Amino acid sequence: MATVAAEFVFVREAIASSSSSSSSRKSNSQTRFLLHSTVRASYPMDGNDKAYEQLGLFSLKKKIDDAVIRAEMLAPSALELEEARRIKQEEMIHESNLWDDPVKSDKILVKFADIAKVVDALKDLTYKAEEAKLITELAENNVIDYGLFKQAYNASLDVGKFLDQYRMSKLLKGLYDVEGACIIINAGSGGTYPEIWAEKLLSMYSKWAKKQGYIGRVVEKYPSESGGIKSATIEFEFECAYGYLLGEKGVHYMIGSQNGSVLHEAFAACVDVVPLFLKTACNLQIDDGDLVVSPPLIQQSETKPTICVQHIPTGIQVQSSGERNHFANKIKALNRLKAKLLVIASEQGVSSVSNIKRDAIVDLWQKETRRYVSHPFKLVEDVKTGILLPNLNSILDGNIEPLIEAHINIR
Numbered sequence: 099m100a101t102v103a104a105e106f107v108f109v110r111e112a113i114a115s116s117s118s119s120s121s122s123r124k125s126n127s128q129t130r131f132l133l134h135s136t137v138r139a140s141y142p143m144d145g146n147d148k149a150y151e152q153l154g155l156f157s158l159k160k161k162i163d164d165a166v167i168r169a170e171m172l173a174p175s176a177l178e179l180e181e182a183r184r185i186k187q188e189e190m191i192h193e194s195n196l197w198d199d200p201v202k203s204d205k206i207l208v209k210f211a212d213i214a215k216v217v218d219a220l221k222d223l224t225y226k227a228e229e230a231k232l233i234t235e236l237a238e239n240n241v242i243d244y245g246l247f248k249q250a251y252n253a254s255l256d257v258g259k260f261l262d263q264y265r266m267s268k269l270l271k272g273l274y275d276v277e278g279a280c281i282i283i284n285a286g287s288g289g290t291y292p293e294i295w296a297e298k299l300l301s302m303y304s305k306w307a308k309k310q311g312y313i314g315r316v317v318e319k320y321p322s323e324s325g326g327i328k329s330a331t332i333e334f335e336f337e338c339a340y341g342y343l344l345g346e347k348g349v350h351y352m353i354g355s356q357n358g359s360v361l362h363e364a365f366a367a368c369v370d371v372v373p374l375f376l377k378t379a380c381n382l383q384i385d386d387g388d389l390v391v392s393p394p395l396i397q398q399s400e401t402k403p404t405i406c407v408q409h410i411p412t413g414i415q416v417q418s419s420g421e422r423n424h425f426a427n428k429i430k431a432l433n434r435l436k437a438k439l440l441v442i443a444s445e446q447g448v449s450s451v452s453n454i455k456r457d458a459i460v461d462l463w464q465k466e467t468r469r470y471v472s473h474p475f476k477l478v479e480d481v482k483t484g485i486l487l488p489n490l491n492s493i494l495d496g497n498i499e500p501l502i503e504a505h506i507n508i509r
Contacts (some may be wrong), residue, residue, distance in 0.1 A: 348467030
């Protein structure tokens, strides 16, 4: 069920978008090439417009052809697989008495609907690939029509994006991958610069969500006097957000120099990622005797109804201040606490929260995830996957798909 839901989300994104644009882990030699190569912009001059336009057309045609070939290779087998799954699910519907078990019936029907949507999207993908191919041929027959080539290229972008998303959806098989996500960002110690860095990370995730066609809802934000933030919580209320963002968990370092100094400094911010249950509430029951309401981890203001809840056996504590009253914040804090405990239990491979070993809980501040280098060169190094990207500004602008895909690939 988790996989099918993931597939449907990727399908919906791919079909709804027509102009968005993935990268996988590079070898060391490829990475060195990326870091030391440069991209030169071409500018038409002295009547050479035609020559530059022809170079642009050649590049467009190559990208279109690559997308079409990829679709022709992968789409038929994917469609055959999904058609077989749809038929199997349809047989289950005929064999089951849907009135006997309404809960089971709902799951069967939802799964059937999701698979049917995947099948329709794969058929649509085939049409888009054929459309791109035909438009390209038409453009060539009309003695190279630049406008038609751009139209075909846009169709090929849809094809490429869908194939990337469909492939990743097959890898999202984690227990909570289909859920929404709650990201909690905390600035490291050291004052101004870590707080400004934490603000940049918050902006990066907000921009990423917007590029995906969604909104990251900032539900809590604790500004600092420096103009940055001490802490912030952002919620992504769309399916598979947790599966996408799980790899962001850990410490993110900004490395550079300040005020022209030759000495490099590292500023840290810690990112936690918690499942946000979308369709059903978390059914984990916790003994009231295991909970204590304590003072807030970070004091915002006296007017904010902040609630902090601690789980005594594990020492895990969470807080909420984004709701309108104490009761709503208590419910939100309890839901976050339950989600964190379920994830920890899963990570430790224990059957229940009561079996969690406190001394085995991972300290996120000891778990390095990524380094962002701003000086003397711009570079992003993902510690977990080894991927290196020479486009710091693009990453901070929300283009983190290559990093997300790299994490999904190594699970």
